[in-house]
Amino acid sequence: MDRRQKKTREAIFQAFTELLSEKHYNQIAVQDIIDRADIGRTTFYAHFETKEYLLKDLCEELFGHIIDTAMGLPHTHYHYSCCSDTDSVFLHLLRHLQENDRNILELLSSQNNEIFIRYFKSNLKQLILRQYADKGLFAVSALPEDYLVNHISSSFVETVGWWLSQGMKEPPEAVNGYFLAVIETILKQE
Amino acid sequence: MDRRQKKTREAIFQAFTELLSEKHYNQIAVQDIIDRADIGRTTFYAHFETKEYLLKDLCEELFGHIIDTAMGLPHTHYHYSCCSDTDSVFLHLLRHLQENDRNILELLSSQNNEIFIRYFKSNLKQLILRQYADKGLFAVSALPEDYLVNHISSSFVETVGWWLSQGMKEPPEAVNGYFLAVIETILKQE
DNA sequence: TATTGTACCGAACAGATCGTTCCGTATCGG
DNA sequence: CCGATACGGAACGATCTGTTCGGTACAATA
DSSP states (O other): OOHHHHHHHHHHHHHHHHHHTTSOGGGOOHHHHHHHHTOOHHHHHHHOSSHHHHHHHHHHHHHHHHHHHHTTOGGGGGSOOSSOTTSOHHHHHHHHHHHHOHHHHHHHTSTTHHHHHHHHHHHHHHHHHHHTGGGTOBSOTTSOHHHHHHHHHHHHHHHHHHHHHTTSOSOHHHHHHHHHHHHTTTBOOO | OOHHHHHHHHHHHHHHHHHHTTSOGGGOOHHHHHHHHTOOHHHHHHHOSSHHHHHHHHHHHHHHHHHHHHTTOGGGGGSOOSSOTTSOHHHHHHHHHHHHOHHHHHHHTSTTHHHHHHHHHHHHHHHHHHHTGGGTOBSOTTSOHHHHHHHHHHHHHHHHHHHHHTTSOSOHHHHHHHHHHHHTTTBOOO
């Protein structure tokens, strides 16, 4: 990929992320992004068809990483792991958010949280399905599986949102404890 | 209130509600509402300062009613009650939604659900606080109260959303059963 | 190094939407 | 019946959008 393209794309992402933490998405004009990124109008539209597509690409870049690592894909073995093997995937996510993904946290706590929450939940559902449903780890088998998956992912995202609203005072372990307490009826212990 | 005002306001609400069930909120132009409601441009801006305020007023009108009845306010006694006294407030809400508030359900299942979900949750929190927190009905007292209230309201809204996504095939009683099953750890039995 | 392709820039464009203004008309409440 | 007020229609400047064009700067390749 051309250095110029990569540099421009990064500048746009950076400017957009900054603006998202300041204004609401609807109030951000393309001109704002252009000015902040210090690029030409033509250049922006050469990279992204519209503001919506820019948002979509940003989301995929942000959440793709955290979910990939949580999935336990091969390439995670080459990184330093902050969690022991016995920790739950949720604690792993909380720690990872706190340590490496502050930009996600910032966007989740911004005025635009709904946009990112949708992506977060959608990715979490896949993760939960892969992690639990396949292995029959749902304790309440009488309830529809998609209902349970939806409930767990929503509860986790809500937990993270609450954590943020409290200023992240509590350690990830405590928050994980809260979360496990409210869904213990559903999830079998690992 | 002037008949003309009331009539115009109703026409705007009606047109707006229709449009919301067709398009996404962001894609609705003021001109669309004006055309659908068959009013003048000046008239719209005489009633609502902006599209945002129109949305806010619509939400207050929609959710104000259902929450008021659920709160058990005096005026509910003069209505026919579909629930016996021993039914939970959640079953009451589910039945009320199914029978009387199909416009809320339609908007909750529309492309604009995030907007209405925010209002729904906000109202539910007040309801839950009034219904349970005051009476010490939280079983897991070790967890922060606001965390629990947030969890319950979110779970209920998610439950309704799931119910809708399934085409509301199941009766309110079954859905209420699912909901109580996933939050039974938190809520003491009534 | 010279060349060729490609990314970028700047200015300008038409089109859509917004919120406001002015003035004439129609309708309401008393 | 009359004063008040809500409505309608047309037009306004302002803002944002997405595109076009011609020229410039930079990257990869021979």
